[in-house]
Amino acid sequence: MSVVNEDQDGEDSRPRRRHVRPPSWFGGEDETPAVRGGIFVEVVVNRAFDQALTYHVPRKFVAGVQPGVRVRVPLGKRGGLVTGYCVSISLIPPEGLEPGRIKDVAEVLDPVPLIDSKMLELTRWMAGYYLCSWGQALDAVVPAGVRKHAGTRIGTFLVVPDETLKTWRDGTLEKKLTAKQTAALDALVRAEGAPLTVADVCRRAKCGPGVVDGLRKDGVIHTVKRRLSLDESRKSPDDEAAAPAPIEPKAKPSLTPEQQQALDAMTPALQGDAFAPFLVFGVTGSGKTEVYLSAIEQVVARGREAIVLVPEISLTPQTIRRFKRRFSRVAVLHSHLSDVERHRHWRSIASGEVDVVVGARSAIFAPTRRLGLIVVDEEHESTFKQETVPRYHARDVAVKRAQLEGVPALLGSATPSLESWSNAERGRYTRIAMPSRVEGRPMPAVELIDLRREKNMTGGLSDPLRDAIHRALDDDGQVILLLNRRGYNTFVICPKCGEVVKCKHCDVAATFHKSRRMLICHMCDAERACPPACPSCGAGVLHYGGIGTERLEREVRMEFPFHEARRMDSDTMRRHGSHEEALAAFKSGDVRILLGTQMIAKGLDFPNVTLVGVVDADVALHLPDFRAAERTFQLVAQVAGRTGRGQRPGRVLVQTYSPESPAILHAARHDYESFVAQELPQRAAGLASPYGRIVRLLARGREEARVKGYLDDLTAALRSKADASVRFWGPCPAPVLKIKEEFRFHLQLRCATAAPLRALLRDLSHPPLPPRVELAVDVDPVVML
Numbered sequence: 001m002s003v004v005n006e007d008q009d010g011e012d013s014r015p016r017r018r019h020v021r022p023p024s025w026f027g028g029e030d031e032t033p034a035v036r037g038g039i040f041v042e043v044v045v046n047r048a049f050d051q052a053l054t055y056h057v058p059r060k061f062v063a064g065v066q067p068g069v070r071v072r073v074p075l076g077k078r079g080g081l082v083t084g085y086c087v088s089i090s091l092i093p094p095e096g097l098e099p100g101r102i103k104d105v106a107e108v109l110d111p112v113p114l115i116d117s118k119m120l121e122l123t124r125w126m127a128g129y130y131l132c133s134w135g136q137a138l139d140a141v142v143p144a145g146v147r148k149h150a151g152t153r154i155g156t157f158l159v160v161p162d163e164t165l166k167t168w169r170d171g172t173l174e175k176k177l178t179a180k181q182t183a184a185l186d187a188l189v190r191a192e193g194a195p196l197t198v199a200d201v202c203r204r205a206k207c208g209p210g211v212v213d214g215l216r217k218d219g220v221i222h223t224v225k226r227r228l229s230l231d232e233s234r235k236s237p238d239d240e241a242a243a244p245a246p247i248e249p250k251a252k253p254s255l256t257p258e259q260q261q262a263l264d265a266m267t268p269a270l271q272g273d274a275f276a277p278f279l280v281f282g283v284t285g286s287g288k289t290e291v292y293l294s295a296i297e298q299v300v301a302r303g304r305e306a307i308v309l310v311p312e313i314s315l316t317p318q319t320i321r322r323f324k325r326r327f328s329r330v331a332v333l334h335s336h337l338s339d340v341e342r343h344r345h346w347r348s349i350a351s352g353e354v355d356v357v358v359g360a361r362s363a364i365f366a367p368t369r370r371l372g373l374i375v376v377d378e379e380h381e382s383t384f385k386q387e388t389v390p391r392y393h394a395r396d397v398a399v400k401r402a403q404l405e406g407v408p409a410l411l412g413s414a415t416p417s418l419e420s421w422s423n424a425e426r427g428r429y430t431r432i433a434m435p436s437r438v439e440g441r442p443m444p445a446v447e448l449i450d451l452r453r454e455k456n457m458t459g460g461l462s463d464p465l466r467d468a469i470h471r472a473l474d475d476d477g478q479v480i481l482l483l484n485r486r487g488y489n490t491f492v493i494c495p496k497c498g499e500v501v502k503c504k505h506c507d508v509a510a511t512f513h514k515s516r517r518m519l520i521c522h523m524c525d526a527e528r529a530c531p532p533a534c535p536s537c538g539a540g541v542l543h544y545g546g547i548g549t550e551r552l553e554r555e556v557r558m559e560f561p562f563h564e565a566r567r568m569d570s571d572t573m574r575r576h577g578s579h580e581e582a583l584a585a586f587k588s589g590d591v592r593i594l595l596g597t598q599m600i601a602k603g604l605d606f607p608n609v610t611l612v613g614v615v616d617a618d619v620a621l622h623l624p625d626f627r628a629a630e631r632t633f634q635l636v637a638q639v640a641g642r643t644g645r646g647q648r649p650g651r652v653l654v655q656t657y658s659p660e661s662p663a664i665l666h667a668a669r670h671d672y673e674s675f676v677a678q679e680l681p682q683r684a685a686g687l688a689s690p691y692g693r694i695v696r697l698l699a700r701g702r703e704e705a706r707v708k709g710y711l712d713d714l715t716a717a718l719r720s721k722a723d724a725s726v727r728f729w730g731p732c733p734a735p736v737l738k739i740k741e742e743f744r745f746h747l748q749l750r751c752a753t754a755a756p757l758r759a760l761l762r763d764l765s766h767p768p769l770p771p772r773v774e775l776a777v778d779v780d781p782v783v784m785l
């Protein structure tokens with residue numbers, strides 16, 4: 001959790017607190033107790049403390065309060081209202097609390113629960129596992145657009161009470177009404193509960209508003225306030241809804257024997273109602289996606305829903321089309337949705353109008369009501385990790401949700417994370433191997449280019465790679481070039497004093513972007529003009545070095561002027577739709593060379609790609625992170641898999657200064673298991689994942705001495721009470737000492753099991769946080785910068 005220094009109100013002025021009950025205490029959705037006397041609710045709010053607060057429910061709110069709805073409650077000395085989630089209901093006050101001293105719920109915000117009992121249980125687990133508060137976990141589950149009811153408004157509508165319906169149907173009421181009142185009431189009854197306004201009824205009954213008002217005053221009809229979507233409230237009930245265009249059925253491709261074998265292995269779980277985790281270990285091009293689609297078809301045929309998680313960069317039109325061709329009711333969730341769009345999807349999913357939810361990290365919280373399967377594609381991707389509170393990993397949350405829901409979970413990758421591989425080795429997951437490409441296509445040949453021997457290189461392309469590109473283009477093939485660095489030059493250095501020009505706000509080298517003639521920080525996005533002289537010694541000449549994708553694009557266009565090239569990185573893909581346009585142009589063949597960062601390394605399937613070039617395989621290899629070798633292996637292996645996916649064989653050239661590195665050697669051989677066998681013993685020695693559990697404590701603030709002093713004191717306090725099995729790494733400066741004017745120091749705690757770490761970190765209030773210092777607690781950290 002992120003612990004921020006705040007002025008806390010005194011205990012006596014707050015609602016009485018007690019620790020939350022364990023998740024098993026929750027009843028099902030139909031287990032709300034009968035109303036007898038007082039009703040008390042436990043409410044959690046988005047604050048750093050992990051306790052539930054007890055409130056009394058006034059009689060007027062009793063009918064609407066239930067677990068999963070949001071309520072407004074007074075909090076603090078001044079009694080200011082805050083929003084929280086009702087997590088449980090009781091007919092008696094908690095032991096030791098006097099009912100008269102328990103404050104009242106001020107408002108119930110939701111007509112129906114936003115989350116069900118299973119999601120309450122999942123978020124409670126998240127709070128305990130990721131060391132955040134339950135309220136922080138709940139706010140992560142419910143999107144902001146849903147919390148704000150984006151795209152809706154409250155309207156006043158007319159309803160016919162049951163008493164009126166009864167007398168209307170037996171005819172006794174009609175004798176007491178005028179002809180126009182009869183017509184108005186008949187219009188309401190015929191609407192069968194559809195939301196009608198006074199204007200709607202007047203139009204249908206051809207009467208004035210006075211007629212409707214008379215019925216309301218006599219108690220024949222009532223008015224109610226309801227929240228409707230803007231689309232629904234603007235649409236006249238008389239309008240005929242246009243039927244959605246039918247989707248032409250697509251012929252289902254025949255499964256290969258290997259795909260059928262994989263599907264058969266998981267079919268008993270797909271047809272049952274029990275938790276079953278699978279690791280689908282299939283090489284690139286083995287047809288894992290078709291196995292997922294076939295598995296989802298079985299689930300949907302049983303009337304269940306499926307959630308499919310993919311990395312954000314893999315949410316390409318190509319991926320989305322594959323799902324929409326097979327399933328007519330698909331919701332796609334991604335980071336570019338507006339609040340209104342996200343709320344609309346949420347309502348559709350919650351109402352059972354969606355069979356398949358495809359999305360990035362947060363889609364794991366989709367409010368499905370009959371979940372039958374969870375798929376996590378490219379499960380090794382680091383983007384599944386949330387880097388703000390709560391710092392959850394969507395892959396692990398997916399497995400936990402599948403366990404709570406009693407459904408299968410499929411984790412798939414050609415380069416599984418070592419954590420998932422270890423779980424399969426220990427028998428926690430069932431491993432399903434798919435070692436062959438579809439139609440027996442060979443894996444592409446991979447050649448390593450030792451850049452230490454390339455003496456005449458002046459740009460990013462060595463002579464062997466340049467020649468290979470010429471041959472591929474001459475043979476009417478397409479080329480993908482990977483360079484995981486943006487910008488034109490990656491650093492600016494003074495040749496006289498050796499000083500690197502850094503960002504003014506961060507402790508990192510500024511990157512030169514030639515198109516904008518600016519130095520840009522890739523940590524905080526701050527821009528600065530290129531200095532005319534060295535900021536340190538005043539020398540008048542600066543050296544611009546290092547190659548980014550912008551400079552590579554210029555080199556490629558100069559070397560291959562008759563072949564269209566396109567760059568894909570976060571600088572060129574900012575405009576909405578640009579990503580789709582670039583890939584469509586590449587698919588059509590209008591673009592022959594596609595170059596860019598890791599967004600082109602995964603999820604692309606273009607049969608005409610005959611060459612992949614890795615311009616610099618060492619970008620992440622030497623970072624101070626125990627996962628550096630694993631990430632390098634995964635990136636090289638994944639991008640290599642983009643070629644040779646059609647009838648033509650593929651070729652991969654990897655430029656590196658470290659050709660002897662096991663990560664690069666094994667990736668070149670497409671040998672994941674040998675890489676794992678070499679990497680795991682090194683992890684075991686340092687209690688690194690998957691052999692140990694890691695929690696990273698990161699302190700940050702604008703005053704370096706204060707931040708360092710606090711973390712030193714905290715470390716001493718933790719050492720004094722830590723179990724002997726806990727290892728301390730640090731405290732020390734973070735690899736990037738300063739980001740956005742804040743100095744950063746970190747401490748890693750490692751242990752073979754999680755329990756000693758949780759016990760140690762349950763209370764981090766001593767020593768207290770100094771003013772203007774923050775502490776972030778990251779369980780199972782992925783990024784170590």
